[in-house]
Amino acid sequence: MTNHLLGLLVVIPMATSVVSVALVGRRRPQRVLGVLSLGSMLLLSLRWLLEIRDGDVLVSQMGAWPAPFGITLVFDSLSGLLICAGLVVALGCYVHGFSTLSPETERRYFHPLAQLLMVGVNQCFLTGDLFNLFVGFEIMLMASYGLLSIGGSRRQMGQAYKYLVLNLVASTVFVISAGLVYGMLGTLNLADLARIVSGRVASGEGLPTGFVAVSVLLLFVFGAKGAMFPLWFWLPDTYHTPPVAVAALFSGLLTKVGVYAVARTFPLVFAVGEARDVVTPLLVVSAGVTMFLGVLGAVSQHSVRRILAIHVISQVGYMVFGLSMMTTAGLAGALYYMVQHMVVKSSLFLCCGVMERHTGSDDLDKVGGLLKRDTFLGVSFFVAAMSLVGLPPLSGFFGKLVLIREGWGIHWWLSVIALLTGALTLLSMLKVWTTGFWLPPGSETSTPTGEPGGLRGAYVGIGFLVITALFIGLAAEPIYDIAFHAGEQLTDPTVYIEAVDPHGLVASLGGSG
Amino acid sequence: MTTVLAICVTVMVTVSVYLMLSRELKSIAMGVFLLGHGANLAILAMSGSPVLPWGGLRQPPILGGEHLVDALPQALILTAIVINFAVMGFFLTLLIVTARKTGTLNVDELAGEEPPRSSPELASEPAPVAGLETRSVAD
Numbered sequence: 001m002t003n004h005l006l007g008l009l010v011v012i013p014m015a016t017s018v019v020s021v022a023l024v025g026r027r028r029p030q031r032v033l034g035v036l037s038l039g040s041m042l043l044l045s046l047r048w049l050l051e052i053r054d055g056d057v058l059v060s061q062m063g064a065w066p067a068p069f070g071i072t073l074v075f076d077s078l079s080g081l082l083i084c085a086g087l088v089v090a091l092g093c094y095v096h097g098f099s100t101l102s103p104e105t106e107r108r109y110f111h112p113l114a115q116l117l118m119v120g121v122n123q124c125f126l127t128g129d130l131f132n133l134f135v136g137f138e139i140m141l142m143a144s145y146g147l148l149s150i151g152g153s154r155r156q157m158g159q160a161y162k163y164l165v166l167n168l169v170a171s172t173v174f175v176i177s178a179g180l181v182y183g184m185l186g187t188l189n190l191a192d193l194a195r196i197v198s199g200r201v202a203s204g205e206g207l208p209t210g211f212v213a214v215s216v217l218l219l220f221v222f223g224a225k226g227a228m229f230p231l232w233f234w235l236p237d238t239y240h241t242p243p244v245a246v247a248a249l250f251s252g253l254l255t256k257v258g259v260y261a262v263a264r265t266f267p268l269v270f271a272v273g274e275a276r277d278v279v280t281p282l283l284v285v286s287a288g289v290t291m292f293l294g295v296l297g298a299v300s301q302h303s304v305r306r307i308l309a310i311h312v313i314s315q316v317g318y319m320v321f322g323l324s325m326m327t328t329a330g331l332a333g334a335l336y337y338m339v340q341h342m343v344v345k346s347s348l349f350l351c352c353g354v355m356e357r358h359t360g361s362d363d364l365d366k367v368g369g370l371l372k373r374d375t376f377l378g379v380s381f382f383v384a385a386m387s388l389v390g391l392p393p394l395s396g397f398f399g400k401l402v403l404i405r406e407g408w409g410i411h412w413w414l415s416v417i418a419l420l421t422g423a424l425t426l427l428s429m430l431k432v433w434t435t436g437f438w439l440p441p442g443s444e445t446s447t448p449t450g451e452p453g454g455l456r457g458a459y460v461g462i463g464f465l466v467i468t469a470l471f472i473g474l475a476a477e478p479i480y481d482i483a484f485h486a487g488e489q490l491t492d493p494t495v496y497i498e499a500v501d502p503h504g505l506v507a508s509l510g511g512s513g
Numbered sequence: 514m515t516t517v518l519a520i521c522v523t524v525m526v527t528v529s530v531y532l533m534l535s536r537e538l539k540s541i542a543m544g545v546f547l548l549g550h551g552a553n554l555a556i557l558a559m560s561g562s563p564v565l566p567w568g569g570l571r572q573p574p575i576l577g578g579e580h581l582v583d584a585l586p587q588a589l590i591l592t593a594i595v596i597n598f599a600v601m602g603f604f605l606t607l608l609i610v611t612a613r614k615t616g617t618l619n620v621d622e623l624a625g626e627e628p629p630r631s632s633p634e635l636a637s638e639p640a641p642v643a644g645l646e647t648r649s650v651a652d
Contacts, residue, residue, distance in 0.1 A: 131589055131592070135592065135596070138596045138600075142599060142600065142603065145603055145607075146603070149607060149610075154614060154615050154623075157607070157610075157611045157614065157615065157623065158623035160607065161538060161541075161607075161620070161623070164604065164607070165533070165541060165545060168545045168548075168549075168600060168604075169533075169545065169548065172545075172548045172549055172551075172552045173552075175549075175552045175553075175556065175589075175593050176552045176555050176556070178556075178589070179552070179555055179556030179558075179559045179586065179589065180555075180559065182556075182559055182585065182586065182589070183558075183559030
């Protein structure tokens with residue numbers, strides 16, 4: 001189905017970003033504008049998500065240029081669910097920022113940069129071709145470099161470089177791979193690529209020389225952005241230093257875009273035929289090690305922010321586990337897991353922000369007895385933490401259930417690792433809960449720094465995200481249905497290809513440049 | 514022609530890897546930029562040789578003619594150059610701000626947990642970094 005309004009999801013935040021640059025220094029208009037922009041996009045995308053709940057695909061060809069020649073935006077079950085989740089996270093973190101960001105940070109360029117981040121994220125989710133995926137990545141990363149170095153303490157600067165250089169190298173490799181794909185197959189449109197590649201595999205012609213190498217290069221690129229096993233070293237420090245609203249925004253969006261890129265491009269194009277035999281073992285090993293080492297790292301930490309940041313890595317492992325199976329249920333499980341993880345993880349970070357405001361520290365030695373002081377925070381943290389662990393009525397349970405059940409028949413040992421990781425996650429979350437909230441404060445407790453009032457925005461943000469997390473858990477079936485459609489469309493991409501590129505012009509020319 | 518491009522890309526990537534392995538942020542920045550240019554050349558090579566096998570050159574699409582150059586890789590390069598330029602601007606700004614704030618552009622010194630207050634030249638004000646004077650940035 002054609003829907004010409006899809007571009008709004010990129011245009012609205014872009015326009016908001018530009019306008020809020022003009023409003024720099026005036027906090028209230030910037031805030032109102034930002035909430036309006038995120039809220040309107042959320043309503044639009046929820047409406048579209050309802051429209052496609054039976055597995056339709058919304059497509060917009062920019063400027064009415066047919067698919068392989070123009071820019072295509074696609075809103076299918078996969079991108080739709082993630083866009084909605086991303087906007088929920090952004091709205092929660094944004095409102096939270098009103099009360100926890102320092103006035104200088106907010107008065108400077110937080111608002112334009114946060115909107116710019118959404119431009120990049122939405123474009124990554126929507127785009128239908130490889131090169132615009134690169135452009136989306138770059139917009140998102142530009143905004144994240146800015147957000148990361150805003151305020152600019154010495155530590156923040158040192159960490160910003162690690163993130164900056166790694167991502168620049170990964171992006172350059174991405175450009176080279178995109179160029180190589182174009183040189184081999186003569187198109188960059190994903191639907192067109194899928195048509196050509198599956199056609200060549202089916203006809204026995206085989207993949208072009210070097211195609212497998214490009215697959216692995218792209219896996220490196222997306223792995224670096226998504227913090228998969230050998231490439232996750234940038235993550236803990238990056239999420240440790242910036243203001244907490246920014247860290248929460250990053251934890252909900254950045255790595256997920258990398259995982260999304262794998263989910264979008266690999267089952268469709270880069271893990272077809274002989275490439276699958278090379279890519280799948282890499283994904284399987286990476287999933288296992290990412291899950292397990294991530295959670296071990298988290299258990300050993302003693303600062304709440306670090307624990308949460310390293311848990312992001314371990315959770316990425318679950319998603320890659322789902323992707324590595326390349327089956328309908330596996331991909332659906334991974335998608336459901338991503339959606340719930342984005343919301344839950346961001347709300348945990350936001351809770352940590354309020355904790356820092358109350359006690360002036362996020363070190364577990366120095367906090368305690370918070371449940372008595374702030375019941376709302378304690379309950380929210382508990383719900384979110386147990387969702388992350390995956391206790392039955394909450395959202396994490398259904399994601400893990402699907403993944404582990406599906407994985408049992410394919411890589412049973414990965415399922416065992418996943419269960420073990422779940423147990424260790426419970427351990428580290430209980431550590432935070434008991435020492436931070438349950439037990440009385442120790443002798444070393446530091447004094448609160450921030451003024452006591454003014455946390456309304458923070459509570460609204462946390463409440464919004466936690467209620468959404470509860471909703472995802474209690475209404476698991478309708479959301480999983482949409483995720484299942486996404487899984488079906490990834491394992492059998494005919495619907496996607498027909499919707500995006502009905503003519504197959506480049507494929508009919510034999511796919512040569 | 515493609516061979517020449519391949520050699521250029523190899524040299525640029527080699528030099529950039531060497532630069533990126535240095536401990537000075539300035540060199541790392543130069544390495545990253547050079548890698549970007551190498552990538553652009555690699556994409557250019559994808560549009561095939563401009564020299565036709567039977568002699569003569571391919572024409573740019575705007576001139577028309579029988580044998581046209583593939584314009585799409587050039588469009589990709591144009592986009593990549595713009596992005597590279599923006600990133601370069603940001604990176605250099607960040608370098609200047611870092612040098613002003615901390616007085617060092619060395620990775621090891623920046624990565625330290627606590628600023629090395631003990632070293633005498635850093636105690637009072639940031640020392641000028643060689644080649645990147647904290648005041649005379651304009652020239």
